[in-house]
Amino acid sequence: MSKRSWSEVTPDTEEAWQYLSPGILDEIRLIDEEVLAAQRANLSPDVAATISEPTYSLLNRFRYWEELVRDIESDWAERGSYLVDEYVNNLDSRDSIDQVLARLPVTAADALGPLLRELDQRFQQGTTYDGGIELQPWVARLRQGVRLSDRWYRKPRVIPWH
Numbered sequence: 001m002s003k004r005s006w007s008e009v010t011p012d013t014e015e016a017w018q019y020l021s022p023g024i025l026d027e028i029r030l031i032d033e034e035v036l037a038a039q040r041a042n043l044s045p046d047v048a049a050t051i052s053e054p055t056y057s058l059l060n061r062f063r064y065w066e067e068l069v070r071d072i073e074s075d076w077a078e079r080g081s082y083l084v085d086e087y088v089n090n091l092d093s094r095d096s097i098d099q100v101l102a103r104l105p106v107t108a109a110d111a112l113g114p115l116l117r118e119l120d121q122r123f124q125q126g127t128t129y130d131g132g133i134e135l136q137p138w139v140a141r142l143r144q145g146v147r148l149s150d151r152w153y154r155k156p157r158v159i160p161w162h
Contacts, residue, residue, distance in 0.1 A: 004078075010066040016115045017059055024108045031100055032057040058100050061093045062115070068094075069119050072126035075158040082160035084138050095149050120151075127154035134159065 007014045020028075032054055039055060040048035054060070068090045071079050097116065101109045134155035136142045142152065 006063055009070065010063040012115055012118070013059070013062040013066045016062075016112060020111055021107075024105070024111055027104050027108055028058050031103060032059075056093060056096070058097070061097050061100070062112070062119075064090050065094045065097065065116075065119055065123075069122045069126065071160075072156045073122060076156075076160040079160065084135070084161040087156075087161070088135065088139060091149075091151050094151060098149075123151065124154070127151075127156050129153060130155045 035056055036051065036054040040051060043051070068087070071082060076082055101112065101116075130153065132139075132142045132148075132153040135152060139152070141148060
């Protein structure tokens with residue numbers, strides 16, 4: 001399977017970003033620069049110098065979330081398989097969207113809120129509540145009784161990591 005472009009994988013996110021004001025984009029850029037600095041700090045200087053965009057920029061976090069939602073909706077038709085580690089990583093990434101939006105001006109949350117609510121609703125529709133049983137073997141926080149967002153207590157209709 002060939003790698004699809006982000007515009008094919010996450011058209012809703014790509015479109016939403018086109019409508020963000022320059023001011024909102026500047027605020028997002030400041031937070032993304034902090035994320036990039038932290039990412040670079042964990043790498044050798046040679047490798048760090050080659051990275052110009054954080055892996056977990058706010059845009060990428062939205063992209064990852066939308067891609068996961070689309071994969072769930074299609075019962076993984078485009079992917080064929082999906083590692084549980086990828087799924088857990090994308091749930092973590094989704095949780096961090098809330099944290100980043102809380103740091104941004106209300107106008108940013110207002111601008112991105114409709115997309116996020118739609119993606120979250122689609123995730124709800126494509127998953128069922130199981131109390132975290134499916135992810136418990138792979139997520140220590142669930143085994144330890146740590147309260148996570150409701151997404152962690154849902155499983156996709158089709159489990160691709162079995």
